[in-house]
Amino acid sequence: MTTARWNRKDLLGLRELSADEINLVLETADAFKQVGTREIKKVPALRGKTLVNFFIEPSTRTRTSFELAAFRLSADVINITASASSLSKGETLKDTAKILEANHVDIIVLRHSSAGAPQFLAERLRSSIINAGDGAHEHPTQGLLDTYTIREKKKRIEGLNVVIIGDILFSRVARSNIFALTKLGARVTVVGPSTLVPRDFEKLGVAVSYDIDKVLPTADVVNLLRIQHERQRKEYFPGVGEYIRLFGLTKERAKLLKPDCLIMHPGPINRGVEIDSEVADGNQSVILNQVTNGLAVRMAVLYLCGGIAT
């Protein structure tokens, strides 16, 4: 057991967390994962707290996961989406958030298309701010749940070869994974088209490769990222056909993998693009474990950030 303490009201990114703090979240998630197996899948840890899911960008799985996590901790939940909020009437993010705080909201889970939006709020509000994805910056709970899933299946993180494939440049999931995994001692390689995988990523302590067939045979984990068509511009992306040929995890290419290599995907999956259906549903795939673990990890994050006296 780690002896780390948690002193943060917010979770904005994994870059600023220590290895001990990351381990504390993972261990706390171990305890909360077990709550899902109880007859009454609910504990009173955050009873009386109010959580707002404030999603300026569309999301089903992350929002649902946070909502369920909050229910299981006995917090009260409201969901606000961009179209339903006064943001569409021209109110600023800060004003909307101030209104929420004036209503005594304890925790705000924020998904926003602008990097840094959660930090902007965290510096101005007493409420806990949980980053549920901000632009191409970070998606800390996804990074934590991916790390949790690898640790659960492989019993360790240190020394593992983790290959992250796809649109690294625009991916907040890639960044949060890189921070968590390198802090815990994994060797991370990022792979994809050179337009989407700049050499600059080496500064984060990862290897950069443009040859997927070379890195797959030694991988312990491959994490496939969704091609984010909403963030893509033509000049960056080679075209779907060429992408599949060069970087898609096809049935044939999956044969290069070690039999115990884990296949991960944060979802939603573009079947037949970054991954073939057979591979996504195969026995090396832990995609559904990621979803289950996401709930436990988010309970842990809400408990840690929302449970301390402010």
Add this chain to the structure above:
Amino acid sequence: MNEKKKNSSPDKSILVMDAPAIQRALRRIAHEIIERNPDLNQIILAGIPSRGNEIARRIADIISTIEKIPVGVGTIDVAMHRDDVGIRTELPAVRASDLPLPLETKTVIIVDDVLFTGRTVRAAMDAITSFGRPARIQLAVLIDRGHRELPIRADYVGKNLPTAPDEKVRLRLGEDEEGVWLVKEDAT
């Protein structure tokens, strides 16, 4: 050695139970549990981490030795059932609970080291009922130091230890020097 500890007590701690005294208390508790629970197959000794687990394991061993049957043991996490989350500046670490299921016909005996305000036991009862509805819940503690804040009492007590509210009870179990000490607050 006891005398020495008592008289010199440079850290103002008084030894109130040594290793043999702890073992005798646990043996008596084991006998009382046997006496009060005719169907020992139905009992679960559920320890509150971490010292409650050690005590539960020892009591289970003693009952098994006497009655020649295996005794169910488990763990109950109380941290996520506490009523002071958001009040404390330091969060209690949460751990997974582990109880043999289903509980419906079982007698769950909560086992803890020190019974003080009773709030931990209240949280433990909440935790247990989230797993099911046991036939009954009982409570076994090594030390009852008084100062209850809730209407809770123990069914099995190793030692009743009158204390002042600002005193501390220090326990060492499963280490070289086992014992229970009463520590005056200004000592630390």
